[in-house]
Amino acid sequence: MKIVAYALVGIVGLSSFVLAAPQKLDLGSVNKAEWPAKSGRDKENEIDPALVRTQVLLDRARFSPGVIDGHNGENLRNAIKAFEKERGLKPDGSLDEELWAKLNETSSDPALIEYTIREEDVKGPFVDIPDKLEEQAGLDRLGYSSPEELLAERFHMDVDLLKALNPGKSLDKAGTSVVVANVEAKPALENLGKAAKIEIVKREHVLRVLDKDGALVAVYPASIGSEEKPAPSGTHKVRAVAPSPNYTYNPDYAFKGVKAKEKFEIKPGPNNPVGSTWIDLSVESFGIHGTPEPEKVGKAYSRGCVRLTNWDVEELSKMVEKGTPAEFID
Structure with missing residues (x-):
């Protein structure tokens, strides 16, 4: 067709809300993240484990935050507002204790899991995508540009988050165990x-x-x-x-x-x-x-x-x- x-x-602007001070980012810190009793501003370039967990839970509940990246943003606020309204909470887009409790009621599965990269994930072919549409017309297929992009999209993640969760790991090598968002654990x-x-x-x-x-x-x-x-x-x-x-x-x-x-x-x-x-x-x-x-x-x-x-x-x-x-x- x-x-x-x-x-x-x-581009349209982003807005942010208050969260806890950043902490170590790994599978454990995300899966065990708690609602922050002490709050502080989320810095622009820092990934917050509590936000990663929030985004995964919203994704699984089909209140999509878009790309899971661990950052504040308008998509996350809109997803929270929709979830709050559907659950009978005040739809203000804020991550508070009441929202955190309701979110965690939606699923007991871990937010992050380990995944072993398969041969089909890395065999390609991968494509260098030109910026110009006329040049894209010369390609046989507009496939993924790298294994990292393929994995990030499969698990609804930002490539930077995928790399941050897997420092020093070869994302283009079959058999590598990597940490990814557990987005498939949904009804x-x-x-x-x-x-x-x-x-x-x-x-x-x-x-x-x-x-x-x-x-x-x-x-x-x-x-x-x-x-x-x-x-x-x-x-x-x-x-x-x-x-x-x-x-x-x-x-x-x-x-x-x-x-x-x-x-x-x-x-x-x-x-x-x-x-x-x-x-x-x-x-x-x-x-x-x-x-x-x-x-x-x-x-x-x-x-x-x-x-x-x-x-x-x-x-x-x-x-x-x-x-x-x-x-x-x-």
């Missing part, structure tokens, strides 16, 4: 059933999944349109789901830095401009899709489309079907 979609531009999708409706909340930069009773099933951070190419309003429908989509660039888009005057096509892969999955909506050239830059989701604007992390859009694609309503909320 050929996909025509908009690209990602711009099976089959138990959730199909989504009755999805809501794209523009101001909050989130996509919400509802069941037939109107109950919240999942929340994902999203990049949603821009002033230049605003997302639509109103209710539309899912037309189709395309895993591993091609991307077709239309010169009518006139993206900055793209000089092509004719349409061209970019092959599939996780680093394709629309990521690993495309969910087509009943709006011309508009859909919900993945991204080659998961760390920018919710923190950057797209040119009209709804952009999720690859793992979130893949999960969403299993919950929607042709005809599922998609409402854009201003």
Whole structure:
């Protein structure tokens, strides 16, 4: 299936909340992290074990924080707000003792586990991805650029966090035991059933999944349109789901830095401009899709489309079907 979609531009700001002073980062400190009785500002470049645990627990409960990185940020605050509201707490986005208790009730599984790197994780082929779209069109596949990127995406992690948890370890060598986020310890999708409706909340930069009773099933951070190419309003429908989509660039888009005057096509892969999955909506050239830059989701604007992390859009694609309503909320 050929996909025509908009690209990602711009940056929106982050906000932070108060946490405990940083401590040693390893499997034990994250799995045993407690709600901080003494609080202090989280420094910009420090990874907090309590935040890593919080993000993993939210991910497993399907209140996605986006990339698990151990840092404060808008995606984490929005995930906390959604969780608080669904659990009957004050939705202020703060990590406090009451929220911490509710989060830990969702799962008793450890936040981090050890994983042994397999041959298929490191055999490649890995690809140097050009910055320019025209040059990407010359590749046979937009695959991962390294084993580190593959592992980080599989476990919903930031590459820097993966490396910080595994200092001195060879992430490109089969047989290496590494510490990763235990994101697979979540209820099976089959138990959730199909989504009755999805809501794209523009101001909050989130996509919400509802069941037939109107109950919240999942929340994902999203990049949603821009002033230049605003997302639509109103209710539309899912037309189709395309895993591993091609991307077709239309010169009518006139993206900055793209000089092509004719349409061209970019092959599939996780680093394709629309990521690993495309969910087509009943709006011309508009859909919900993945991204080659998961760390920018919710923190950057797209040119009209709804952009999720690859793992979130893949999960969403299993919950929607042709005809599922998609409402854009201003």
